[in-house]
Amino acid sequence: MSPAPRAPARVGILGAGTVGAALVRLLARHPELAVTAVLVRDPARPRDLGPRPPRLTTDPDEAIDGADIVVELLGGVSWPTALMARAAERGARLVTANKAALAEAWPTWRPWVEAGRVGFEAAVMAGTPAIGPLTGALRGSRMRSLEAVLNGTCAYLIGEMERGVAFEAALAEAQRLGYAEADPSLDVDGWDAAHKVAIVARMTVAPDLAWTDVLPHVRGVRGLTPAGVRAERTAGRRMRLVAYVEPDGAGGWRVGVEPRAVASDHPLAFLADGRNALVYRGDAVGEVWIAGPGAGADVTASAVLADVLQAARGEPGPRPAWAVASPLDASPAIPGTATPPPA
Numbered sequence: 001m002s003p004a005p006r007a008p009a010r011v012g013i014l015g016a017g018t019v020g021a022a023l024v025r026l027l028a029r030h031p032e033l034a035v036t037a038v039l040v041r042d043p044a045r046p047r048d049l050g051p052r053p054p055r056l057t058t059d060p061d062e063a064i065d066g067a068d069i070v071v072e073l074l075g076g077v078s079w080p081t082a083l084m085a086r087a088a089e090r091g092a093r094l095v096t097a098n099k100a101a102l103a104e105a106w107p108t109w110r111p112w113v114e115a116g117r118v119g120f121e122a123a124v125m126a127g128t129p130a131i132g133p134l135t136g137a138l139r140g141s142r143m144r145s146l147e148a149v150l151n152g153t154c155a156y157l158i159g160e161m162e163r164g165v166a167f168e169a170a171l172a173e174a175q176r177l178g179y180a181e182a183d184p185s186l187d188v189d190g191w192d193a194a195h196k197v198a199i200v201a202r203m204t205v206a207p208d209l210a211w212t213d214v215l216p217h218v219r220g221v222r223g224l225t226p227a228g229v230r231a232e233r234t235a236g237r238r239m240r241l242v243a244y245v246e247p248d249g250a251g252g253w254r255v256g257v258e259p260r261a262v263a264s265d266h267p268l269a270f271l272a273d274g275r276n277a278l279v280y281r282g283d284a285v286g287e288v289w290i291a292g293p294g295a296g297a298d299v300t301a302s303a304v305l306a307d308v309l310q311a312a313r314g315e316p317g318p319r320p321a322w323a324v325a326s327p328l329d330a331s332p333a334i335p336g337t338a339t340p341p342p343a
């Protein structure tokens with residue numbers, strides 16, 4: 001006798017914007033998952049929800065109640081965190097792409113993450129796997145340092161400046177193309193990359209890292225000029241907005257974001273405009289590079305869906321580092337990396 005088919009896992013979705021609508025379209029390929037309802041601000045707004053459009057609601061409880069898995073794709077910090085607290089109280093597994101909430105409201109999220117109840121692969125490098133390898137295969141090594149390009153908008157802006165386009169003109173074009181937010185501060189002042197690297201640091205070496213520990217070390221690309229960026233290129237280096245987790249020289253870790261000129265043979269120098277990359281250095285494994293697309297509707301929804309499938313199978317989500325790791329003494333600076341003076 002064949003086993004009785006399992007009832008579909010019930011998925012509540014908060015948000016059907018860029019990522020949420022793409023997730024709904026991908027979910028149509030998964031009859032083993034059933035959407036309870038999708039929270040939106042304006043149900044009348046036209047949106048492409050594919051062949052199995054779910055019920056839209058403006059009442060969060062309609063999406064959360066009765067859901068086995070609640071997926072948060074709203075953005076923001078306080079309100080989405082409060083909604084996820086409601087979902088957690090009701091016993092749901094949680095999935096989110098919200099790096100701002102994870103970074104800034106870590107004390108609330110941390111117990112859920114420690115319990116393996118949260119999937120958030122999409123929050124860092126979208127559909128390119130980062131959290132999975134960092135909390136999986138790479139746990140066999142002790143981390144020496146990590147450098148990453150985590151914001152595609154800044155990578156695009158720097159690429160345009162290398163071509164001689166002024167910062168303001170490049171930013172206006174990025175906004176026209178839909179790369180940059182209407183309020184570009186999150187991207188260009190480094191906050192988006194800082195959110196992501198704070199998550200990475202907590203999952204690898206510094207579970208106690210507070211958001212306020214990161215704030216003093218965040219600089220974006222606003223001070224860069226085409227002349228400065230081109231001068232680095234002429235000198236054989238490439239300018240990058242680098243998010244880093246590095247020994248602070250005093251027994252702890254410094255986590256931050258700043259423009260750096262990297263040598264032309266540095267792994268972050270090879271990136272095509274708009275792509276993300278992460279360079280992990282561990283004592284046993286050596287240097288590992290992870291690179292791929294770091295934003296976009298389907299790219300991000302792909303990782304969100306993977307987390308939903310993992311939750312539906314009852315597999316735990318990634319867990320933070322157990323305790324603060326001591327930086328290794330011999331932590332060679334990445335060869336050929338120079339930090340330019342503040343603009």
Ligand SMILES: NC(=O)c1ccc[n+]([C@@H]2O[C@H](COP(=O)([O-])OP(=O)(O)OC[C@H]3O[C@@H](n4cnc5c(N)ncnc54)[C@H](OP(=O)(O)O)[C@@H]3O)[C@@H](O)[C@H]2O)c1
Nearest residue numbers: 015016017018019040041042073074075097098295296300
């Ligand atoms: N876009 C990317 O490439 C990307 C990549 C990685 C991570 N993320 C993260 O994914 C999350 C979602 O991003 P997104 O680009 O999909 O955002 P978005 O396009 O702005 O979509 C936000 C959704 O939330 C809904 N919403 C906002 N405020 C609401 C309210 N007060 N009540 C009910 N619904 C509300 C909106 O409803 P309406 O549709 O009715 O306006 C919309 O459906 C964010 O945390 C973002 O950082 C995005």
